[in-house]
Amino acid sequence: MSQHRPTGPNGRSGGVPALPDLPEATVARLPEYLRALHHIAETGNDTISSEGLAAAAGVNSAKLRKDLSHLGSYGTRGVGYDVALLIDQIEFTLGLTQRRAVALVGVGNLGHALAGYAGFASRGFRIAALFDADQARVGEPINGLDVRHISELATVAAAESIAIGVIATPAAAAQDVADALVAAGVTSILNFAPCVLSVPEGVDVRKVDLAIELQILSFHEHRKSALTSLPGGLAEEAVGT
Amino acid sequence: MSQHRPTGPNGRSGGVPALPDLPEATVARLPEYLRALHHIAETGNDTISSEGLAAAAGVNSAKLRKDLSHLGSYGTRGVGYDVALLIDQIEFTLGLTQRRAVALVGVGNLGHALAGYAGFASRGFRIAALFDADQARVGEPINGLDVRHISELATVAAAESIAIGVIATPAAAAQDVADALVAAGVTSILNFAPCVLSVPEGVDVRKVDLAIELQILSFHEHRKSALTSLPGGLAEEAVGT
DNA sequence: CGCGATTTGTGCACGAGTTCACAAGCGCTT
DNA sequence: AAGCGCTTGTGAACTCGTGCACAAATCGCG
Ligand SMILES: NC(=O)c1ccc[n+]([C@@H]2O[C@H](COP(=O)([O-])OP(=O)(O)OC[C@H]3O[C@@H](n4cnc5c(N)ncnc54)[C@H](O)[C@@H]3O)[C@@H](O)[C@H]2O)c1
Ligand SMILES: NC(=O)c1ccc[n+]([C@@H]2O[C@H](COP(=O)([O-])OP(=O)(O)OC[C@H]3O[C@@H](n4cnc5c(N)ncnc54)[C@H](O)[C@@H]3O)[C@@H](O)[C@H]2O)c1
Numbered sequence: 411m412s413q414h415r416p417t418g419p420n421g422r423s424g425g426v427p428a429l430p431d432l433p434e435a436t437v438a439r440l441p442e443y444l445r446a447l448h449h450i451a452e453t454g455n456d457t458i459s460s461e462g463l464a465a466a467a468g469v470n471s472a473k474l475r476k477d478l479s480h481l482g483s484y485g486t487r488g489v490g491y492d493v494a495l496l497i498d499q500i501e502f503t504l505g506l507t508q509r510r511a512v513a514l515v516g517v518g519n520l521g522h523a524l525a526g527y528a529g530f531a532s533r534g535f536r537i538a539a540l541f542d543a544d545q546a547r548v549g550e551p552i553n554g555l556d557v558r559h560i561s562e563l564a565t566v567a568a569a570e571s572i573a574i575g576v577i578a579t580p581a582a583a584a585q586d587v588a589d590a591l592v593a594a595g596v597t598s599i600l601n602f603a604p605c606v607l608s609v610p611e612g613v614d615v616r617k618v619d620l621a622i623e624l625q626i627l628s629f630h631e632h633r634k635s636a637l638t639s640l641p642g643g644l645a646e647e648a649v650g651t
Numbered sequence: 652m653s654q655h656r657p658t659g660p661n662g663r664s665g666g667v668p669a670l671p672d673l674p675e676a677t678v679a680r681l682p683e684y685l686r687a688l689h690h691i692a693e694t695g696n697d698t699i700s701s702e703g704l705a706a707a708a709g710v711n712s713a714k715l716r717k718d719l720s721h722l723g724s725y726g727t728r729g730v731g732y733d734v735a736l737l738i739d740q741i742e743f744t745l746g747l748t749q750r751r752a753v754a755l756v757g758v759g760n761l762g763h764a765l766a767g768y769a770g771f772a773s774r775g776f777r778i779a780a781l782f783d784a785d786q787a788r789v790g791e792p793i794n795g796l797d798v799r800h801i802s803e804l805a806t807v808a809a810a811e812s813i814a815i816g817v818i819a820t821p822a823a824a825a826q827d828v829a830d831a832l833v834a835a836g837v838t839s840i841l842n843f844a845p846c847v848l849s850v851p852e853g854v855d856v857r858k859v860d861l862a863i864e865l866q867i868l869s870f871h872e873h874r875k876s877a878l879t880s881l882p883g884g885l886a887e888e889a890v891g892t
Numbered sequence: 893c894g895c896g897a898t899t900t901g902t903g904c905a906c907g908a909g910t911t912c913a914c915a916a917g918c919g920c921t922t
Numbered sequence: 923a924a925g926c927g928c929t930t931g932t933g934a935a936c937t938c939g940t941g942c943a944c945a946a947a948t949c950g951c952g
Pocket of ligand 1: 515516517518521541542544547578579583586587602603604620621764765767768769770
């Protein structure tokens, strides 16, 4: 869930590449298309049909075509999309032409796993700094980076041009950490702590909560088991994110 | 991606509480309400207004009331909702009255963190078994559970009535693992591997992909930085260049 | 016992997102 | 050069979700 500007004032008409005002739902799918495209590129294909790409990304092909049309991307009728070109277009749209620096706060159980995660680097991001409040952890080297004390956040963030922060602290500390991140100039936050963050306008927050995902699955389990005793009902399939 | 029962007449047979056909968006928010309610209960409050609960859960109060009305929950006008009662109602709806057994497959970097996560237990789930394909890891005790070899999955799943599986293996192995889970009777899967899973009808899959979350944030960063460079109108070059 | 303060539940209008279905465009073949 | 099969791009209908605004319900109090 992210915070949202109320219909941003984007009425402009410059000669700029013009950021198309993409539907949020489309934005959320672009990364999936991108991953699928990289996979396809690795298998040697240089073009892909909307049908094929849609299957690889797990979506409906009409939806995929509409999504791509939103960002003005041109495929070739009768042929499909040029894989390399499309990758470039999506990466540009997502702002991945520059590798973005990320700060990770809270190097505990989860933080350790994240700090060592290779998928970060391979998909456009660079963990630029690790922070923790626990002095016992400060100085510990993880994956080539030393854990720093949270008090250094502002300094380091400025030095490394960090605009994205990841919170992996206990929920009780998350709001304080978020405030510190915002104060340090961070404008996008990914929050793993199970709590609601309050941030100023202009700062985006996304949240990942494992328990919530499981509880949603639990609901469907509950429903499925109730249905098996009822006639006429048939089971269902996947659930979107 | 999403699913729909073909207009289930919802013919309630006996005197059973009757499953209301909740909108998917509502289902996705119920866990958040539940978490907020537990938090509120801890602070000693026994009733809460829709306004208060909505704030705690980070949503609009009208939306919250509509969500709750869907599951037939009755608050008291002029007063608010009974916290304890509402917790029970939501937990029942989500199928959390029984503690659900979960199998975790892939005890690597991320899997370790998940296996040690307390939030699992405190929110209605029980990690019933850990699996890995790496013989070197088999037998390792984590948090009171021994890692078992993936070949034991079917046996253990049946014995422990496991209906939910979590995949924390590399993407290359995820589809095989998913197949194995399904074969073992699992009907809900939470997938941390960055890939699309194909599963038979009747099996629910939810996916958590850290890189996707970051890329969505990146998009908004991109957009924000483009906007600040042209506040009024004059636009030369916005990005990159 | 009635009145005002409060808060729920919901009808309704609007907007976002999805899906269908098909014309238009492209390349290959004859 | 014309025809044919394939695939994109998109108008339009439709479904789903959101939020306003207000009537109905309840409580506390004088
Ligand atoms: N472990 C998991 O698998 C998992 C899964 C989902 C969500 N989460 C959530 O992620 C968060 C972290 O979980 P964990 O298991 O790693 O916990 P943890 O206790 O192992 O680690 C938390 C870390 O945050 C640090 N910290 C505490 N307060 C801080 C502050 N003010 N500033 C900076 N650092 C601070 C602690 O020193 C510690 O190192 C929790 O909110 C948890 O609910 C964890
Ligand atoms: N580490 C993270 O923070 C993080 C974050 C987001 C997503 N992920 C994703 O989660 C997955 C796991 O990441 P990780 O860092 O823990 O990787 P990892 O390599 O540390 O662990 C993977 C584990 O899976 C086991 N495994 C491999 N094939 C298996 C099979 N067929 N059956 C059972 N077990 C098998 C391996 O033995 C290993 O123990 C990856 O897909 C990764 O992209 C990781």
